[in-house]
Amino acid sequence: MAIHIYNSLTNQKELFQPIDPDRITMYVCGPTVYNYIHIGNARPAIVFDAVRRYLMYRGYNVYYVSNFTDVDDKIIKAAQEMNEEVPALANRFINTYLEDIESLGVEQADLHPRATETVAEMIEFIEQLIAKGFAYESNGDVYYRTKKFKNYGKLSSQSVGDLQMGARIEVGEQKEDPMDFTLWKKAKENEIAWNSPWGEGRPGWHIECSAMVKKYMGDTIDIHAGGQDLKFPHHENEIAQTEALTGKPMAHYWMHNGYININNEKMSKSLGNFVLVHDMIQQHDPEVIRFFMMQAHYRNPINFDNDLLESARAGLERLRSTLENVKHRCGESADGGSGEGREAAERAKARFLEEMDDDFNTANAVSVLFDLAREANKYMQQPQTSIDSLDAIIETMTEIGSVLGVSLEKEEEMLDEDIERLLEERVEARKNKNFARADEIRDQLENDGILLEDTPQGTRWKRK
Numbered sequence: 001m002a003i004h005i006y007n008s009l010t011n012q013k014e015l016f017q018p019i020d021p022d023r024i025t026m027y028v029c030g031p032t033v034y035n036y037i038h039i040g041n042a043r044p045a046i047v048f049d050a051v052r053r054y055l056m057y058r059g060y061n062v063y064y065v066s067n068f069t070d071v072d073d074k075i076i077k078a079a080q081e082m083n084e085e086v087p088a089l090a091n092r093f094i095n096t097y098l099e100d101i102e103s104l105g106v107e108q109a110d111l112h113p114r115a116t117e118t119v120a121e122m123i124e125f126i127e128q129l130i131a132k133g134f135a136y137e138s139n140g141d142v143y144y145r146t147k148k149f150k151n152y153g154k155l156s157s158q159s160v161g162d163l164q165m166g167a168r169i170e171v172g173e174q175k176e177d178p179m180d181f182t183l184w185k186k187a188k189e190n191e192i193a194w195n196s197p198w199g200e201g202r203p204g205w206h207i208e209c210s211a212m213v214k215k216y217m218g219d220t221i222d223i224h225a226g227g228q229d230l231k232f233p234h235h236e237n238e239i240a241q242t243e244a245l246t247g248k249p250m251a252h253y254w255m256h257n258g259y260i261n262i263n264n265e266k267m268s269k270s271l272g273n274f275v276l277v278h279d280m281i282q283q284h285d286p287e288v289i290r291f292f293m294m295q296a297h298y299r300n301p302i303n304f305d306n307d308l309l310e311s312a313r314a315g316l317e318r319l320r321s322t323l324e325n326v327k328h329r330c331g332e333s334a335d336g337g338s339g340e341g342r343e344a345a346e347r348a349k350a351r352f353l354e355e356m357d358d359d360f361n362t363a364n365a366v367s368v369l370f371d372l373a374r375e376a377n378k379y380m381q382q383p384q385t386s387i388d389s390l391d392a393i394i395e396t397m398t399e400i401g402s403v404l405g406v407s408l409e410k411e412e413e414m415l416d417e418d419i420e421r422l423l424e425e426r427v428e429a430r431k432n433k434n435f436a437r438a439d440e441i442r443d444q445l446e447n448d449g450i451l452l453e454d455t456p457q458g459t460r461w462k463r464k
Helices: 039-057 073-081 085-105 119-131 162-167 203-218 228-246 277-283 287-292 306-332 340-357 364-381 387-404 416-432 435-447
Strands: 005-008 014-017 024-028 062-066 133-140 139-143 182-186 201-203 221-227 252-256 260-262 303-304 451-454 458-463
Touching: 005 221, 005 252, 014 073, 024 039, 024 203, 039 085, 039 221, 039 260, 039 277, 039 287, 039 387, 062 203, 073 085, 085 277, 085 364, 119 133, 119 182, 119 201, 119 228, 139 203, 139 228, 162 303, 182 203, 182 228, 201 203, 203 221, 221 228, 228 252, 228 435, 252 435, 260 287, 277 287, 287 303, 287 306, 287 364, 303 306, 306 387, 340 364, 416 435, 416 458, 435 451
Parallel strands: 024 062, 024 221, 221 252, 260 303
Antiparallel strands: 005 014, 133 139, 139 182, 182 201, 451 458
């Protein structure tokens, strides 16, 4: 069996043939860190984490890099509004991003390079583009000559003529051509800036990823991935910059995940349906959110609403209950019984590999889990079951769940007597004015799904 990937560059599925089978290079565009990420930002983090997990499951060593844009117009504006230095604001939102995606089961990248740590390489990159005639300086700004790159538009399947119709020159820009894009921005007063051959300024957005990929991964990588919204102009411009400089393909495979709609409408601040992950994970089990994402193919658009999320929660609960029941039955079984359970597990494993080899089809992989759970429940209705078969079901369900990044283990609920014991300890802590311990107990119980209410008659509790 072999893995096939839908390549956005060629708009077709292609056999995956890594540059070096011993080390796959995979770069995923990360967030611009000026606020908490929204659910649309979370989707590429989740789906490409699943791609990485599957490649590793299939025996590949994956070098996974995802960047942070930590200097940008939006970050500068947010820092000014919050009366905060740009590096401090960026650090704060980098930390919350890492915490939020960790709760969603996303493993940290092997490397999280920051734009501000790669400025010297960006300046050198731009200097080389100027020397090759692909870029020019204009009043402290540096622009890329888009039309000089013959294949511009190849990723987004757009012609130069089509692109030219929508191009314009903004106030203050002094471009040779409306289609040219910015590589280096001249600093405005009181803005964060770096010294360069063209005066004080900062890099444009597109040059960041080109420079980081080249610095940390080489001229050509295996997989470059990100959201559909990055296909043009960001990824298109990355290709133009990198390939003009190196004369080599920037990446062999380009992958893009589909958009997320909220209640069947495009997510936007103006519509008031802008859903922040930081808020969502306070209200919903993060594993349910991830499981919901896995139920759609990564290239398809996905609609997000509370009913669909509730359906995902109920589905995940069914799988967890089945696995728990199989484990319980395993403790009661002896050698003997039919091998139907093992056969079902083997079929499920083969189907899982087939679906994931076909462009990482997590939606069908989830269907495999439900089908196996149904066969497991049917198998357990037999008077005698085989430990060997039950073990195979447990192993296969757990394995598939792990690759998808979803635990199928049921969380043990806190017993009522344990809650009462902690409440008594909290009462004593408050009497002794040990409010830190009292708050710690409240937080611990809340994390375990127990809400407290302090009343004149004492503290009451209920499960979420």
